[in-house]
Each structure stands twice: as structure tokens, then as C-alpha cells.
Amino acid sequence: MIIDIPEGKDPILYVWGEMVPGIGPAASKFAMSIYEDGTLGLREFEAARLRIAQINGCLFCQDWRTEKDGIKVEDSFPDAVTGWRTTADFDDRTRLAAEYAERYAVDHHGLDDSFWTRMKVHYSDTEIVELSMCLGSWIAFGRLNRVLGLDAECVLPSHVGGR
Template sequence: MSRIAIPDALAHNPYGFASQTHAIPIMAAAAGFSHAVYRDSGLSLREFEGARMRTAQINGCMICRDFRAARDAGAMFTVPGEPAQRSVINNGPAPAEEFYEAVARWRASPLFSERERLAIEFAERFAEQPQVLSQDEPFWARMHGVYADGEIVDLAHCVAAWIGLGRVAHVLGFDTVCLAMPQTEAAQ
């Protein structure tokens, strides 16, 4: 249920309606941040998706839980008729569905590499315990053992975007419609 008034004719795209009618500069900046995350992250697609899915689970955002970057990012972040943009979806093989299903139980699942496991743990702790995470020296030693500083900054900004924008979508009730679907499908 949307927490702002959305005209019935635009119920298929509540986020789009809000971005064109309310807090327009802020919504544009949020879209730019989101696009930058999907376009410019240097993380492997599996690391990216593991951290993104764990954030989605914590946020409760239905759009984010159903989203699969390899399947959906192209439709969201490209303009028909224009050349494909650089994207995280080119950063390695797409995870299988069992990967997404295992993210909630990442500690016990054998499906994740050390880097993937650390990306998921980072996302979880960033979302739930940022003060504890910032002071956990053993965790940071593990992170620095496999991630370069630039990769850590990349991951932190990706998680920040997902936490903030996913919570906006969930709290305002914009996550009842998958934004990755083309408009014609969403309206049906």
C-alpha cells in the first residue's frame, strides 16, 4: 500500500510517479546514485548480488528481493535504441537461483567464496550493526585479506544505496510493483 496518493492510472509505477511529481531533485539524485552503483561497481556480479540480496532481505523490499541484476538491470538502466552502457552484469557469471535462496543462510551454505561470504556479512552488519562493524578489527583484517581499499569503498557505497533506496521503496509502499518489468507488462 502506497503511503502517498498515486493516481490509479499510474499505480503500476509508483516510484516513477513520485520521481516526476515530488522531491524531483532528490529523486533524480537517488536515481543517479542507483544507476552509478549498477553501472560502475567493479565487484564481481556474485559479490554484488550476494550483498544486494542480503540487504533486500533485511530491508524487506519486495522489489529488491525479486530483482536479479543479470536479468533485470539491463531493462532498468538502458534506453531502447541506445548502445548498452557499462554494467555490473558484465562482471562475471550470473548466480543461479539457488545462490539467492542460500543468502539468508550464508554462514552455513557452501555456495559462497570467501569474498562473497565477506560481502554478504559486510552488507548484513552495515545494515544492522554499523557501530559494531566499524570497530571490529578482526573483521577488517579478514576484509583487507581479500579486498583492496577501493573495492571496500565500492561495496560500502553499493550497500548504502541499497539500504537507503530499498527502505524508501518499502516504507513508502512503492515496492508492491516490480520496477524491472517493462511498462506494458506492469500495467496489465
């Protein structure tokens, strides 16, 4: 881990809650609102989230599986996300979510009219904005966890036992 954590402190609670009290709790609330208030379907949500996790290299994020209404994606889903271009396991919305995640993370200047035309066939403007906010959250906070080494040390408290 890159930063020093006081003895007896949980690294994630300390970093996200105590180190920068004016920013950390607000960032945590935003990150959690993605899961609590999001309206996207599980498969497109997880395809986008996992693609960002793969790009970020966040160990925790790659291992995590979001649950909606008691359902999680199948065990083979991460492999399908890696092969999003050719997998037969994705419908158009799921494939577009993975594509958007990758392009948002590594080539956002390359999001051209052709991409947006395809995207708008399958996603409403509201869904595009929601997915964009999710992607921004996952890039920022997944990278924060990875860069500081928190991803190998922590389990988010609200998710203990939910993996």
C-alpha cells in the first residue's frame, strides 16, 4: 500500500472517511449512489463496470459482482467482457455498454457520430447520462483504489458478505 494506515484502522474506512473529511465521504456517497439509485439493467451495468475494472486493473473491482434483485451475472461473464467484440453471450445493449466503457476510458476523443448513432438506437438520453456518470465514478475511484494499493487490502464495508 502506498499510504500509511494507522494501526487498527480499516484502510478503506480511513482513506475514504477520515483522511480528507471534506472530500472522502462525499466521494463515497457518489460511488455508492451508482449502485443504490441506478436504473440500468444488470448485464449492461456489469459489462461497463467490469470493462473499466479490467482497464483500471483494480483487483477488488474485478472480483466484485453487482447484485440486483438477488441476481448476479454468470461466472463466465468477465471473460465475455474481455471478448466483448466477438462474444455470443451479449445482446446489443450489453456489447455497447462494454464498448462505451472501453472507449470512454482510453479514447474518449474517438467517440464519433457513428458510435453515437448506434448508441442512441439502444439507449435513451437519460440512460446515456447515467452510464456516463457510472463510468466516471468507476474510472476515478477504481484507479484511486488501485494506485494507492487499497484494492488488494480492502473490502467495502457495505459489501462484506455480499460478494
